[in-house]
Amino acid sequence: MELEINKELFEHIELLIQNQNDTAILEMLADEHHADIAEILDELSLDNATYIIKLLDSEKTSDILMELDEDIREKILGNLSAKEIAEELEELDSDDAADILGELSEERQERVISQIDDDELAADIKELLTYEDDSAGSIMAKELVKVNENWTIPRCIKEMRLQAEEVTRVHSIYVINDAEQLIGRLSLKDLLIAPAKGNISKIVRPKVDSVNVIENVEEVAKIMQKYDLEAIPVVDDKMILLGRITIDDIVDVMKEEAEKDYQLAAGISQDVEADDSIWELTKARLPWLVLGLFGGLGSVFIMESYEDIMANPTLGRLFFFTPLIAAMAGNVGVQSSAIIVQGLANDVVKGSLFNRLLKEVGLSLINGIVLGILVIIFGIITKMTFTFSLTIAISMLCVIIVAALIGTFVPIVLDKRGIDPAIATGPFITTSNDIFGIFLFFYIAKLMLGF
Amino acid sequence: MELEINKELFEHIELLIQNQNDTAILEMLADEHHADIAEILDELSLDNATYIIKLLDSEKTSDILMELDEDIREKILGNLSAKEIAEELEELDSDDAADILGELSEERQERVISQIDDDELAADIKELLTYEDDSAGSIMAKELVKVNENWTIPRCIKEMRLQAEEVTRVHSIYVINDAEQLIGRLSLKDLLIAPAKGNISKIVRPKVDSVNVIENVEEVAKIMQKYDLEAIPVVDDKMILLGRITIDDIVDVMKEEAEKDYQLAAGISQDVEADDSIWELTKARLPWLVLGLFGGLGSVFIMESYEDIMANPTLGRLFFFTPLIAAMAGNVGVQSSAIIVQGLANDVVKGSLFNRLLKEVGLSLINGIVLGILVIIFGIITKMTFTFSLTIAISMLCVIIVAALIGTFVPIVLDKRGIDPAIATGPFITTSNDIFGIFLFFYIAKLMLGF
Numbered sequence: 001m002e003l004e005i006n007k008e009l010f011e012h013i014e015l016l017i018q019n020q021n022d023t024a025i026l027e028m029l030a031d032e033h034h035a036d037i038a039e040i041l042d043e044l045s046l047d048n049a050t051y052i053i054k055l056l057d058s059e060k061t062s063d064i065l066m067e068l069d070e071d072i073r074e075k076i077l078g079n080l081s082a083k084e085i086a087e088e089l090e091e092l093d094s095d096d097a098a099d100i101l102g103e104l105s106e107e108r109q110e111r112v113i114s115q116i117d118d119d120e121l122a123a124d125i126k127e128l129l130t131y132e133d134d135s136a137g138s139i140m141a142k143e144l145v146k147v148n149e150n151w152t153i154p155r156c157i158k159e160m161r162l163q164a165e166e167v168t169r170v171h172s173i174y175v176i177n178d179a180e181q182l183i184g185r186l187s188l189k190d191l192l193i194a195p196a197k198g199n200i201s202k203i204v205r206p207k208v209d210s211v212n213v214i215e216n217v218e219e220v221a222k223i224m225q226k227y228d229l230e231a232i233p234v235v236d237d238k239m240i241l242l243g244r245i246t247i248d249d250i251v252d253v254m255k256e257e258a259e260k261d262y263q264l265a266a267g268i269s270q271d272v273e274a275d276d277s278i279w280e281l282t283k284a285r286l287p288w289l290v291l292g293l294f295g296g297l298g299s300v301f302i303m304e305s306y307e308d309i310m311a312n313p314t315l316g317r318l319f320f321f322t323p324l325i326a327a328m329a330g331n332v333g334v335q336s337s338a339i340i341v342q343g344l345a346n347d348v349v350k351g352s353l354f355n356r357l358l359k360e361v362g363l364s365l366i367n368g369i370v371l372g373i374l375v376i377i378f379g380i381i382t383k384m385t386f387t388f389s390l391t392i393a394i395s396m397l398c399v400i401i402v403a404a405l406i407g408t409f410v411p412i413v414l415d416k417r418g419i420d421p422a423i424a425t426g427p428f429i430t431t432s433n434d435i436f437g438i439f440l441f442f443y444i445a446k447l448m449l450g451f
Numbered sequence: 452m453e454l455e456i457n458k459e460l461f462e463h464i465e466l467l468i469q470n471q472n473d474t475a476i477l478e479m480l481a482d483e484h485h486a487d488i489a490e491i492l493d494e495l496s497l498d499n500a501t502y503i504i505k506l507l508d509s510e511k512t513s514d515i516l517m518e519l520d521e522d523i524r525e526k527i528l529g530n531l532s533a534k535e536i537a538e539e540l541e542e543l544d545s546d547d548a549a550d551i552l553g554e555l556s557e558e559r560q561e562r563v564i565s566q567i568d569d570d571e572l573a574a575d576i577k578e579l580l581t582y583e584d585d586s587a588g589s590i591m592a593k594e595l596v597k598v599n600e601n602w603t604i605p606r607c608i609k610e611m612r613l614q615a616e617e618v619t620r621v622h623s624i625y626v627i628n629d630a631e632q633l634i635g636r637l638s639l640k641d642l643l644i645a646p647a648k649g650n651i652s653k654i655v656r657p658k659v660d661s662v663n664v665i666e667n668v669e670e671v672a673k674i675m676q677k678y679d680l681e682a683i684p685v686v687d688d689k690m691i692l693l694g695r696i697t698i699d700d701i702v703d704v705m706k707e708e709a710e711k712d713y714q715l716a717a718g719i720s721q722d723v724e725a726d727d728s729i730w731e732l733t734k735a736r737l738p739w740l741v742l743g744l745f746g747g748l749g750s751v752f753i754m755e756s757y758e759d760i761m762a763n764p765t766l767g768r769l770f771f772f773t774p775l776i777a778a779m780a781g782n783v784g785v786q787s788s789a790i791i792v793q794g795l796a797n798d799v800v801k802g803s804l805f806n807r808l809l810k811e812v813g814l815s816l817i818n819g820i821v822l823g824i825l826v827i828i829f830g831i832i833t834k835m836t837f838t839f840s841l842t843i844a845i846s847m848l849c850v851i852i853v854a855a856l857i858g859t860f861v862p863i864v865l866d867k868r869g870i871d872p873a874i875a876t877g878p879f880i881t882t883s884n885d886i887f888g889i890f891l892f893f894y895i896a897k898l899m900l901g902f
Contacts, residue, residue: 375744
């Protein structure tokens with residue numbers, strides 16, 4: 001991290017590119033980490049970024065491509081020929097190569113694959129592209145170190161050394177039988193402190209966690225976290241070893257998942273970033289605002305049905321409290337659903353639905369009574385009649401209880417039906433709770449004040 | 452994962468404990484992973500869980516303790532003597548031991564430390580307890596494999612084998628000089644494929660990323676993710692090697708961080724879970740609801756100042772739209788702030804504040820115009836006058852623009868002042884935007900309709 005990434009640096013690089021001073025550029029970037037170079041390229045113009053990609057050798061640029069912002073990578077790949085892309089892919093692990101290739105059109109994918117000289121890699125990439133998104137197969141790498149159970153320890157060490165040159169991080173050595181089925185594992189450490197002679201079966205650890213190739217990636221993340229694994233082998237239904245998933249892939253999955261949940265809670269429906277175009281951001285945000293608009297227009301209808309009481313100097317004041325009621329209903333609903341959504345993700349939501357709802361009622365009673373007392377104090381200060389304050393307080397209490405129940409009930413039901421419960425937090429809950437809240441508020445006020 | 456964790460299992464275990472059938476319990480749990488046993492203990496009564504902890508040997512129970520729910524661990528530790536806790540800690544890595552110890556009272560910490568036989572571990576734990584929460588030092592482990600630059604390769608392999616027995620996962624071998632300063636690293640693979648003779652300096656990789664012991668953990672997480680590291684050495688100001696942080700610690704940091712941000716966005720102010728007590732949940736939720744209540748009461752004041760127009764059959768209808776306006780202001784504000792908060796976390800918020808605000812204005816204009824057209828269509832359907840519909844649409848557009856500006860501005864300012872911007876999303880933004888929104892709505896309506 002010797003280079004400071006700032007405006008002067010960009011201007012300097014732009015000048016060097018303009019003067020085609022390749023030697024100086026190469027020298028400047030020679031010792032830089034590919035992640036840092038990617039950060040620089042993300043900020044340069046497309047032409048300049050492409051210039052640098054074509055200038056550096058593919059061993060370095062392949063890693064840089066992996067780190068680039070997706071939009072920018074797409075554009076740069078558009079500037080490269082199928083042959084050039086194939087050369088980049090040959091430097092990457094199969095999972096990374098498949099990820100990049102997956103971003104191209106099908107027609108282009110085929111042209112690039114036909115240009116890959118390494119037949120094994122080409123076959124691996126083709127295989128990886130067949131797995132469903134979000135399946136273990138879609139994030140696994142084909143590269144791993146495996147040894148046969150019948151080999152001697154010296155042969156294992158020799159074979160392992162050969163294979164290890166192709167594998168970025170070894171983690172575990174997988175032991176297979178003649179049918180290519182996973183039957184155990186060895187750690188590098190086991191091999192390092194193993195006796196010099198004897199058969200591998202002496203030191204193999206027969207207990208090895210694995211996941212099926214069609215397992216959902218979030219489930220894989222949970223298993224790896226629970227058992228503190230840094231790599232997990234991927235097998236098919238017959239236990240044949242197909243690949244492995246490493247913890248860095250899982251870190252990416254977790255991060256994406258957390259960002260998606262956060263955005264859903266905030267009413268943003270696709271994976272966008274602050275730097276995306278206005279059009280992308282509008283597509284992600286507008287639908288939820290339209291939902292909120294319909295909710296708001298719905299409550300207009302409810303209030304219209306109480307139009308008669310507006311002229312009444314006391315009863316008309318109820319309308320002043322509608323934003324308060326809507327806000328409380330929304331806030332309580334979001335709180336309840338967020339806790340449930342997170343609990344479902346962490347598998348801590350146990351016990352019956354009935355008990356869960358009962359707990360929420362208890363919680364809402366406590367919160368609602370405290371808030372109700374505050375409303376009554378506000379009423380005393382602002383000289384409202386006690387009946388009126390009490391009406392606001394009690395109807396607010398009922399609204400809070402119902403909002404909490406909706407916030408708890410909806411994500412649990414969605415989850416049971418196999419729908420991501422995270423979608424229930426945010427605008428969905430606030431909007432439905434706004435309408436319910438205002439409806440309930442006027443209904444209870446009507447009962448209490450008798451209009 | 453042979454045991455299925457269900458009601459029958461718990462009843463079976465409870466029965467075995469009641470009958471003190473230790474052999475059967477030991478046999479049943481012998482092959483279970485510590486994470487699975489922890490999951491079982493989380494559900495048992497405190498006495499039963501303690502019974503099992505005392506029954507199993509400390510090599511296994513120490514790992515189980517680490518995986519337990521924090522509340523339950525605290526209670527079980529309360530049932531163990533200082534000597535028993537010390538025995539558990541001796542089986543753990545220094546970072547895990549320090550984490551568990553940190554949960555005890557200071558007085559109890561000292562008693563436990565005095566019972567630890569391994570003086571080196573005791574010293575390591577004491578050192579780790581001195582680091583600030585959220586600093587690299589607080590999550591690093593003292594266990595690592597280090598070799599001196601002057602050693603020969605065979606000596607390195609020999610020393611490394613000795614040290615590796617103490618270290619759960621080796622990852623990298625750190626190379627230090629005589630002053631204990633970090634000067635490079637080796638991978639296990641390097642050592643495996645190294646020539647049998649020669650000095651270590653021949654194969655050392657001089658470029659090694661490291662973090663300072665006082666660096667913030669979130670910063671460490673960012674560095675490890677950016678450079679795809681599975682372990683990073685921790686040094687002091689003089690580059691003396693103090694410990695190392697592994698990716699599994701970072702996974703925990705990321706998860707906590709994501710959950711905290713999600714909860715803040717949902718108006719939950721501390722780390723709670725669905726299974727926590729009603730009291731814990733109330734403490735986390737009530738403060739935000741009180742904030743929302745004050746916001747709502749604030750808007751009551753604003754509306755009171757327009758009390759006169761209530762009796763007017765046209766103007767009075769403006770009050771029907773206050774929940775809609777408040778909802779739109781809240782939703783837009785949360786969307787804007789969530790994108791900024793996430794952008795700040797990922798370092799993608801670049802460019803000047805002015806440009807950022809300008810972009811939000813553009814975005815709000817598009818969203819606001821589309822939503823405004825929908826309001827006018829709604830007005831035509833429900834036979835509102837065009838002037839009235841237009842008033843609602845235009846004031847809503849203004850509210851949306853202001854809400855987006857507040858949602859963008861507040862987190863950026865908080866971040867610049869070193870306050871976690873995540874606090875700005877959720878109830879904070881919705882409440883302030885509710886008030887601003889309703890104020891602006893009536894103000895613009897007044898200008899347009901002339902009352």
